[in-house]
Amino acid sequence: MADRRKLIIWAIIGTGISSIAVQLVTIREYLSQFHGNEITISLVLFCWLLITGLGSLAARPVKCSSLILYALILVLMGLWPLIQLILIRNFREILFIHGISPDFYQILFYTMVTLAPYCLMLGFILPHSLTVLHNSHHEFTSGELYLTDSIGDTCGGILFSFALVYWVKPFKTVAITSTLMIIVGLILLVSDRRYFLLILTSVCVILFCLFAFDSSFETSTLSKQYGDIVRYVESPYGRIVVSREGPQHTFWESGNPLYSSANTIGSEEKIHYPLIQLERVKSVLLVSGGLGESLGEVEKYYPNRIDYVELDPYLTEAAQEFGFIKNLPGLSIKNTDGRSHIKTTDRRYDAIIVDLPDPDTFQINRFYTSEFFSLSKRILSEGGVLSFGLEYSSDYISDVEKKKLSIMFNTAKSYFQNVMILPGGEAYFLCRDGEISTDIPSRLRTKSIVTDYIDGFYYGNVTKERILKIQDILDQEEYQNTDFEPRIMNVMFQEWFLKHGTSPKIFILILAGFVLVYVVLMRKEEYLLFSTGLANMGVEMLVIFSFQVIYGYIYLKIGAIITVCLLGLLPGAAMGSLYEEGNKRMLVFSEVALLGLILIFFVWNSFLRSELHQIYFLGYCFTFSFFCGLQFPLAAKMIGERQSPAAGCLAADLAGAAVGTLVVGTLLIPLWGIQSAIIFLIMIKISSSMIILFSKT
């Protein structure tokens, strides 16, 4: 009997390991299937946490248990992630029109239904483990359950973030991380002598392994989306696929076509509009966008040095292998975050050409802010030029586009004497302290630079009237875009919704209604955990966001932050479990500690914004998680183990985390800046503190 207790504890740890890895793999999968902006990330996390919370709640009334059923669920949960990934990849092509970018509600619906089986099982199995243990007369508290699950989560997080993401693809990742659960499930069947079921599940497991470890099978599940795949790499930054159609190769980055052969128009526009402004081009910094013809166009100016910064080394490696990065004298490829390079380099450049997507993620936003322009100016040589492009429509500039262009113009104008927007295929911003010419073809002819597109098309597309129209439309009263108040992201979100003809209002209203009903129905202790789950997720997002702003997107260190957040829960939960009875004083103390920590963040963000050593961020996350972890067992004990609090507490924690992700990530930061998000978190924690402080129990 004692062995069974151990087996179930191992099952809980296995569930933790598997669930965190499956969560990360699944988020990356959705990012490759849908538009990879913050809305998608938040929606996926929201659905995950919410449905898992539903599963936990569903476990609450289930008082009876069967070890066989438990074992079967374990095995099924181990096998399902592979099926889930195949479903996500293939049914997208069946349900949606091939090549389309689905809208908000389509993503929400698709995410919910594809995640539902796994998340419901996940939410159900954890509290049900407790029921199984109790029904077998084993002592195990809700706090211990939370602690054990956290151990699994932490192991899974470390395993994925620091090992699997570098070496194996998603199918193998889910297979490896599910191993413990499957083994425990099979051992439970053996121990109960259910040999028929054992044979049946063993066959399923063998099939699972055959498919999961077959690389060609994994690649084949992507062919509907990409066509003829000649290279498929999972890098820590996303999915890189190279597909081929005849002699044309297309580079895909997380599902979006990044570059296709013969991109003459885009390459000429982004390179020549800025470079032709300069009398002499000695050194050029290219922030992304160096694939294909771009470097060849830069070469026409005979620069001494070209620094090409691309975050993902796997992308440049593949591009070099397929001959899409020209071997030029003076070319240096730097696989690092572009903004960190600009911040730390001692070099001076005559031109900085930023070729990134429009800023609809926090990561990309850092290249479109006041602070970025300030950093860029520092490394520009006298009279140097900075350029970047934004999507727009050349025939009619909508109100949202007007806002977007105005924000960027005002932001750039506060650092450069002249900012000119050329209405090409994109709206190309040229920022310089010297003169900016709009007669690009004649300047090119003067320098004997031959172009295929600009020479013949420029005067018909970038007419004086169109240039004037853009200038006239700019609103000088618009905000500036900053690191901590990413106003342009809000505009990008608006544009995204407009493009799909949808609005999130109905969703927000329904969600607010459900949250309200749920909060009213829950226990006070559950509300405390709800608020803590919300604050924990919110703070994690704020810290990652701030860290990226200061240090750039460094995969390993972001991974370290997430891991430390999980790690902090462990000693917290362990300490909370030490208390025999519910300890209100300790709960109040932890509330005050959490509030204090958020206030510290507020003070740093509002008044100091100094560049803290990275260790402070890690220490902060650890401490915050510690107090979050502390609360779960304390709250569970206050409810009393007889009331079976695990399901309700887990559900509240998960629901809070879901709401926190959505509200902080997609609403508050983009709409009103980081301070509003911190204030919101402070209000939430004040409300939970008051409830605990004035409750009689």
Add this chain to the structure above:
Amino acid sequence: MNRAITRKEFLKSVGMAGASVFLCGAQAYAFWPGKADNMKSVKGHIFKNDAPAKPWKWSIEAFHYTSIGRKVQCQVCPNRCTLSPGDRSICRSKVNIGGKLYSLAYGNPCSVNVDPIEKKPLNHFYPGTSVLSIATTGCNFRCLNCQNWEISQKKPEEVRHMELFPADVVKAAKGEKTPSIAFTYSEAITYYEYTHDTAKLAREAGLKNVLVSNGYINKGPLLQLAEYIDGANINLKSFDNNLYLTLNGGTLQPVLETFKTLHQKGVWFEITTLVVPTYVDDFEMIKRMCAWILEELGPDYPLHFLRFHPEYRLTRLPPTSIETLEQLRDLALKEGIHYVYLGNVPRHEGCHTYCHHCGKILIERNGYQLNQYNLDNGHCKFCDTSIPGRWT
């Protein structure tokens, strides 16, 4: 140990069970065979109770509609929207106010530019000239790759616009010294009345009229409009009705009828097909399309194959490969179409005009510029063959 379940717990459990059944059931339903096909038409819908209370300054009573009591049916395009009072049409420009059909797009263009005529694209219509291009909002299609979705998928009231009534447009064209006016960018059929009246005045003023359209128009209105149209570029988006439904929200047959009508009326037109990868790059389909063109319209109307770029909602497809475009051009030429061009491919030999008889270069293009012009009064300078088109 066992205790009775409370009412609150029971309600919660029922709720949770319901939600779980819904989520898993939805998965099964969504992935049910055949379900997906029904979801893949992007045809637009009528906007119920979306019309303004009364016509605004830029309204005119529609030219082509029928009444059934207080309901009206627009007769301009094959959508034939039946609108109750207060409803708005699929194209967003027509509304039923008090039992009458009004167009809300009359004299209020939101986009006015001077473009090279080659940009439409028209390669056989007064090459090297410029054209005053205007558009109001609206479209009777829902193309997933629309490059002007900010105006084509908007209501007239939702955009900033100018005030330019038909006489003003003619005056503006004269002021800009453009020999022609193009009704373009969004969908000219949806602002039919504005197009018609402007074209009529422009004709009287000695200007040419260019229609850039998806060709989704009924025969009667087209015949009336064709009286004043000198040149047109009509999109033949594919040659498959299912593709029309999936990518554009329309149907193929009415577009084919438009080509036949324009041909019969002697209106010069050129055909444009955007080659969307994995959809419109089907060689068998293009072969059928060419056969139809040759049989119904003859070999002389130019056919433009345009390179697709990810746009609007169709962003997860690559650009068309140049090789595919070249193969399609070769196929169309082989099938017998005399003039086949490639678009969005700078400095490609497929951008030039070659005499269909002697094969020599008639017009060598560098983008919108003409490097060589070897036509004399509409005839090849080398072999004197008459070249189809409208020439100066």
